[in-house]
Amino acid sequence: MNALETPVGGRTVPAPRPPLRTGRRVQHLGRALFVAPAALYMLAFYGYPLVKNLVMGFQEYTTRTFFTGEAPWVGLANYEQVLGSPIFGKSLVNTFLFTAGSILGQFSLGLALAVFFRRTFPGAGVLRSLLLLPWLIPLIVSGAVWKWILDQDNGALNRMLRATPLTDARPGWLTSTTLALAAVVMVNIWIGIPFNATILFGGLQDIPDELYEAAALDGATGWRAFRYVTWPLLRPVVNVVLVLGVVYTLKVLDIILGLTKGGPANATQTLATQAYQLSFVEFDFGQGAATGNLLILVSLLFAVLYLRLSRQRAEG
Amino acid sequence: MTTASSGRRGRRGWGSTAVAVLLVAVMLFPVYWMLNVSLQPGGGGAVASPWLPLHPDVSGYAKALRDQGSHLLTSLVVSLGSVVVSLVLATPAAYALAQFRLRFTDAFLLGILVSQMVPGIVVANALYGVYSDLGLLNSLPGLVLADSSAGIPFAVLVLRAFMATVPGEVVEAARVDGAGELRTFWSVVVPMSRNALVTAGLFTFLFTWSDFLFALTLTTTDDVRPVTLGLYQYIGSYVQDWSAVMATAVLASLPAVVLLLVAQKYVAAGATAGALK
Numbered sequence: 001m002n003a004l005e006t007p008v009g010g011r012t013v014p015a016p017r018p019p020l021r022t023g024r025r026v027q028h029l030g031r032a033l034f035v036a037p038a039a040l041y042m043l044a045f046y047g048y049p050l051v052k053n054l055v056m057g058f059q060e061y062t063t064r065t066f067f068t069g070e071a072p073w074v075g076l077a078n079y080e081q082v083l084g085s086p087i088f089g090k091s092l093v094n095t096f097l098f099t100a101g102s103i104l105g106q107f108s109l110g111l112a113l114a115v116f117f118r119r120t121f122p123g124a125g126v127l128r129s130l131l132l133l134p135w136l137i138p139l140i141v142s143g144a145v146w147k148w149i150l151d152q153d154n155g156a157l158n159r160m161l162r163a164t165p166l167t168d169a170r171p172g173w174l175t176s177t178t179l180a181l182a183a184v185v186m187v188n189i190w191i192g193i194p195f196n197a198t199i200l201f202g203g204l205q206d207i208p209d210e211l212y213e214a215a216a217l218d219g220a221t222g223w224r225a226f227r228y229v230t231w232p233l234l235r236p237v238v239n240v241v242l243v244l245g246v247v248y249t250l251k252v253l254d255i256i257l258g259l260t261k262g263g264p265a266n267a268t269q270t271l272a273t274q275a276y277q278l279s280f281v282e283f284d285f286g287q288g289a290a291t292g293n294l295l296i297l298v299s300l301l302f303a304v305l306y307l308r309l310s311r312q313r314a315e316g
Numbered sequence: 317m318t319t320a321s322s323g324r325r326g327r328r329g330w331g332s333t334a335v336a337v338l339l340v341a342v343m344l345f346p347v348y349w350m351l352n353v354s355l356q357p358g359g360g361g362a363v364a365s366p367w368l369p370l371h372p373d374v375s376g377y378a379k380a381l382r383d384q385g386s387h388l389l390t391s392l393v394v395s396l397g398s399v400v401v402s403l404v405l406a407t408p409a410a411y412a413l414a415q416f417r418l419r420f421t422d423a424f425l426l427g428i429l430v431s432q433m434v435p436g437i438v439v440a441n442a443l444y445g446v447y448s449d450l451g452l453l454n455s456l457p458g459l460v461l462a463d464s465s466a467g468i469p470f471a472v473l474v475l476r477a478f479m480a481t482v483p484g485e486v487v488e489a490a491r492v493d494g495a496g497e498l499r500t501f502w503s504v505v506v507p508m509s510r511n512a513l514v515t516a517g518l519f520t521f522l523f524t525w526s527d528f529l530f531a532l533t534l535t536t537t538d539d540v541r542p543v544t545l546g547l548y549q550y551i552g553s554y555v556q557d558w559s560a561v562m563a564t565a566v567l568a569s570l571p572a573v574v575l576l577l578v579a580q581k582y583v584a585a586g587a588t589a590g591a592l593k
Contacts, residue, residue: 027497028418030497031412031416031418031497032412032418032420034408034409034411034412034416034497034501035408035409035412035413035418035420035424037404037405037408037409038405038406038408038409038424038468038472039409039420039424039427041405041464041468042424042427042428042431042468042469045439045443045461045462045464045465046427046430046431046434046439046465047427048442048446049434049438049439049441049442049443050434050438050442052442052445052446053438053441053442056441056442061445065445066445066448113339116332116335116336116339117336119329119332120329121329121330121331121332121333121336122329122330122333123333123336123337124332124333124336127333127336127337127340129576129580130340130344130576131339131340131343131344132576133344133347133572133573133576134343134344134346134347136522136572136573136575136576137347137526137568137569137572138525138526138528138544138568138569138572139526139528140526140528140544140547140548140568141350141544141547141565141568141569142346143551144547144550144551144561144562144564144565145346145347145349145350145562145565146346147551148349148353148365148555148558148561148562149346149349154363154364154365156349156365159364190343190346193343244432247432247433248432250435251435251436251437253435253436253437253528253529254528254529257528257532257548258528258548258551261552272435272437275435275437275438275441276437276533279437279440279441279444279533280440280444280532280533285441285444285445288437288441289438289441289442292435292437292438292441293438295435295437295438296433296434296435296438299433299435300433303433
């Protein structure tokens with residue numbers, strides 16, 4: 001396996017300057033070859049799909065395309081149809097509610113757990129790693145389990161509710177158009193808590209104890225210590241968790257398909273599930289691509305907006 | 317907390333343990349429920365499951381293995397394939413990005429960042445056409461390649477973070493001894509990165525094992541069907557036998573449990589490497 005090393009050391013051309021340069025160039029090329037396979041892969045499986053989707057968004061790309069190879073250019077027709085459909089507005093609002101609700105729940109509960117686990121007590125390590133389980137099991141497994149727990153007639157949740165004196169009702173968590181979105185958000189919060197708790201816990205561990213001791217001398221303990229010591233120092237980690245959380249939540253698909261398939265009556269349809277529906281159920285890949293591109297646009301807008309806001313706050 | 321006397325701290329410690337156990341119990345109830353229902357006698361339609369598995373019955377598992385055994389095998393093959401592909405592509409790249417001053421290092425890392433924003437459905441939407449043309453639909457290589465799209469960026473990040481901690485002198489020393497780039501990489505850096513490699517491999521396995529989207533969109537027949545898709549079809553129609561569904565769910569969760577129980581040291585090693593960088 002000397003293919004890469006021989007040119008570097010072995011090329012000894014008599015002229016004094018050029019060999020060094022050639023050697024450098026060959027060496028640089030050899031080193032670039034280490035990255036080339038992964039770079040090509042990333043271009044093929046991320047770069048190409050991004051560009052291809054942009055193009056497909058302007059094409060009539062249907063099952064016929066696979067037989068005839070023709071995908072006629074239709075200009076903005078796909079976007080007009082997608083944006084004009086009543087489902088789009090609903091999907092957009094649902095995407096927003098799903099993301100905001102999930103992040104709010106995951107982050108606040110995750111932070112509370114992370115703060116709690118800063119205490120030293122017997123079994124803390126084991127219990128903390130057990131909490132990771134909901135995050136590690138496949139999303140579709142969580143979907144299946146929660147589907148049975150949330151079942152209207154025989155689900156565990158409704159049976160527990162009826163065992164309490166509070167209510168005799170049996171809410172149709174996944175079958176009612178008013179409850180389904182909240183139920184899906186709840187399941188997604190459950191899935192996201194471990195991720196938030198773990199990263200935030202790591203951030204909390206990096207805050208030196210001396211700072212709390214100093215703050216305690218100044219009379220800041222409990223909530224005030226959190227407000228004036230923990231929170232400002234945790235900000236960078238919080239930013240990472242929130243941006244990643246939103247970006248990941250915007251594209252969630254598995255859990256919604258597993259629980260409700262976007263129903264009932266589009267009550268849990270988001271931009272991601274709608275893109276799937278258009279492409280792989282209705283086989284209108286052009287409209288699916290247009291919806292996917294709009295989803296990326298939302299994601300980009302959020303990232304830019306958030307980064308600008310947090311920079312402003314840091315400067316001001 | 318640091319000022320509390322040791323006696324008080326001891327009592328408070330066990331009090332915290334009790335609270336923590338309660339929190340974990342609430343969080344893990346769905347996991348318990350999965351296990352409980354999987355051990356109930358099946359075939360009774362969608363009736364209320366008993367709260368405890370007092371009469372454990374493995375008929376759910378028997379049915380799950382009968383229906384989903386081949387899907388579990390497919391998941392295993394695809395996941396192992398994806399681990400190999402991801403590590404083979406990511407390891408040299410991570411080494412070069414960590415140790416060489418390459419012009420496009422920043423561009424590559426930015427690419428990884430951007431890739432995290434790309435929804436899987438967008439990738440699937442574009443791949444479907446190409447896969448159809450290349451005959452990669454319903455094929456193991458097709459699924460392995462698509463599923464590696466989660467593992468490769470992750471593996472590059474984890475391995476690069478670790479390899480940046482390999483002292484430059486070690487690499488230099490190998491070169492002085494006459495080892496070329498490839499020898500240095502293969503016989504010095506790779507063995508040193510064992511823990512990071514195991515970490516990246518384990519998570520790549522888990523990512524692929526959990527994949528649902530590419531299985532859903534890039535397969536159309538039963539030929540190559542991972543267990544995630546098998547489970548989806550189980551719950552897609554009216555469920556007659558929840559114990560078989562939950563048995564399948566338990567079997568599909570095994571890699572995550574194994575990762576948590578057996579490989580925790582590697583997970584910790586990876587996290588530390590990432591934090592130290």
